[in-house]
Amino acid sequence: MKNSGVFRSRGVSWLMHKLCFTLGSMLVTASAFGGNKAFDDGDYTVKATLSSPMNTIAGLTEWAQSINHVYGITSIVLVLVFFAVSIPLIYAIYKFRVSEDEDLINKKPPKQVHGNVVLEFAWTIVPVILLLFIAIPTWEGIFSRPVKPPEGALKIKVIGHQWWWEFQYPELGITTANEVHLPENTPVFFELSSADVIHSFWIPQFGGKKDVLPGADAVNQMFFTTPKLANPEKAGGEYYQGQCVELCGLSHALMRFEAVLHSKQEFDSWAKVHNQPPVIASELEKKGELLFAQCQVCHTISGTPSEDLEKQMLAMDPPAPKQGPNLTSFGDRRTLGAGTRKNTYENFAKWVREPQSIKQGATMTAFNLSDDDMQAIAAYLRFSTAKNY
């Protein structure tokens, strides 16, 4: 698994973007300021000041582009209105100003105009007409969205947790966390529900957000067709960032995730190998496998006893789902702690020893392992669970 994904920023020509870019390049980039590191940086490519892995105006899916289309029209209308207000306002202020020292007490007042029916009628009607230019594409945007999942769409259940994401592929029997793997140019169907409080699911470059609600009768849906790969030759998938956008408690800011876009073949081979049991290649990994017994109350790895335990827990009355993310493909993940840190040994060890120092309020138990044990469990989770696809 290569960490070679790059966030794309396709040519965007909206007026706002240009304006921001010009203003941005006029100012000296202040990114040199560091501050203490609460978490590591991923390796997204950030080119311009306005570029961001969370960019909302560089839509890649048809849905996101249609949103950008409405936004573009609206911006043009509103810029016109802005000038229609600001030019007369500035002109009036300039033209009709008087010196503050002037003796106005005895100066003849200006003509006392109380109104003008024609003018007032005009600026009631003209805005209504202008609003239609915004309203019609808006309604088109609302009603053109499918209300049912498209035929043959890949179904993915998104479950929000404080503060991480669970992704289930019911048709493929796969459960993963904080990384959602998607085939390119394919209709997908997200079913959104929450295990605790309200979250909001959002991959800005793929389209809008939708709230993730608790309650069996409050399941939201989201559909779109994934974009094509920007660079089809490159293996390993392309990474797009997502983040929770509804205040969901203490560490809301640290609830990120990544969408990984694959070619269709690559996605199929990922799905095929995903649930294979870990491959134990060394004594260290063997030791780590034994140590994982402590972890399996909360975490599951497919093809290991932890999976059987999960089945038993779910068969209980009431069912007791495991509290922590599924770690079947942990070795393939770029990040840990829901997108907050790179998946390196140092970060792994810190997460296991003192999870509260990375994510306040996380329910992860702190394990004060010796260095030897830490290296063993890290080897097991970071290497044995990695898959070749």
Place this chain on the structure above:
Amino acid sequence: MAKNLPSTGIVSWLTTVDHKRIGILYGVTALFFLLFGGAEAIFMRTQLALPNNTFLDAGTYNGLVTLHGTTMIFLFVMPLSAAFFNYLTPLMIGAPDVAFPRMNALSYWIFLFGGLLLNFSFVVGLLPDGGWFNYANLTGPKYSPSHAIDFWVLGVQVVGLASLIAAINFFVTIMNMRCKGMTLLKMPIFIWTTLVTQVLLILALPVITVALMMMTFDRSFGTGFFDPGAGGQVIMWQHLFWIFGHPEVYILILPAMGIVSEILPTFSRKPLFGYSVMVYSSCAIGFLGFAVWAHHMFTTGLGPWAQALFSAATMLIAVPTGVKIFNWVSTLWGGHIRFTTPMLFALSFIAMFTLGGLSGIMHSSPPIDYQHQDTYFVVAHFHYVLYGGAVMALFGGIFYWFPKITGRYMDEGMGKLQFWMYMIGFNLTFFPMHFLGLQGMPRRIFTYASDQGWNLWNLVASAGAYITAAGGVLFFINIFYSLKWGKKAPHDCWDGRTLEWTLSSPPPEYNFAVDPEVKALDDWWLRKWDKDGKRLHPEVQPEIDPSTKHLPNPSFWPMILAFGILLLACGPFFNAKGIALSLVGVLVMLIATYGWSFEEA
């Protein structure tokens, strides 16, 4: 006991029922809470100035986010507007006081105790952290088990009660106590926006009162209105909150619009352009304001028709709002424009409010909102409306009526410097937030990684916040300086148009020695100038011996009754045992009501 109460000193302020003194109390208290709301903002901007900053931890940041919003709305803008309602309504309509003077005092004391209850969370270190919208079920007993959220729920409940009582008072005052000749369409425009605001308050506050009651029951007595595990609905809270919350936006902005509509004519020496259309627009905004709440909920999974209709209703609000903006520009047109400090604030209101209104139209479109919702674009939008709009207008109002209230002008030099610091600081802080929003920066995050492309604009925004804060300090210096050394103000200190300028500065306790009578809108101005533009010199209100006028007696009971309400509200902090405390509160309320009823008014 009422008759023996002193007319000066601290006791006189605790027992006052004079609308002017209560107005001053509201104003001073609002500015006191501004210090809290402002400091909270500065702390947050310091944390966000740099990526990965550790100046604040997550819990503190979430608490400050919540308290900043709640304080600025409920404890600063609303009570500062209430200060203007209190001080100006009787003076502008030619009345001796409000309709229910002791009830007016009761409103103030309830508001003060509610504000203190909310901020008591600082003293015990339990900051409410559910956001100013307090969305269930995060704020339910399962996910917020400590008493932090109770400070918010009960604090806002108490403060809301104060506004509800005051709204009824002002509604009755405006309806019944206008002077001879002042028909509804001869009322100053500020009185009109005040009236519409009171109607909004009377209709919107009961909704939040009920919702907060349900939340209290969920949290303290184990009901499950908003708990999906108990068959409740998290979305129901959102509907109830925004059915109140959107009219609330107009409750904040309409008084500001009224203030600006008074300042612009004075400093243009022209009447307000299209007065009657301005009145109808205010009513239309108030009416439509009740039909748009779900535009806060476009991403919650509303069906397409709900989205289309709420979107259309939201866009419609732009029409009366646009009419107002063009009428303000037309008021300036052809006038004699004087750049006094209040005028600068009023002019900036037009510009900033227009910008905020335009970005608001963007959010009225659900597809756009799918991207903008809960990003910094929304933060930019509503600060342009509520800060660049409402707060700038309220500052203009302070500079405009300060000489009437205190008898001394505020210092113009310091005022203008503050204005420019505010304009520059405000725009540096909030304009870049549009870019941050387009870059997808979510709201209410206590930190962000340095690879998100958000570093520069966050730093600029924080720099702007410090400039604004310095301007705020200057404002307080200006107040203290001007109270002592400010230029003395005559009756009609700005060459105004409405009845308050016929009174001395400050006005006497009894307001009008001679009952005023008006023949037209802007009656005072018309008395000053004849048709040919010749200056006349009409009589101002004479001063008489105050003992010849009957004035309502001061009373301790409003404060005691308000204290009983505070005790009642504190009960739920102690769960089942708290019922005893609540009952003590009820007892205090009963005693106070008894004493009040049999006291000579």
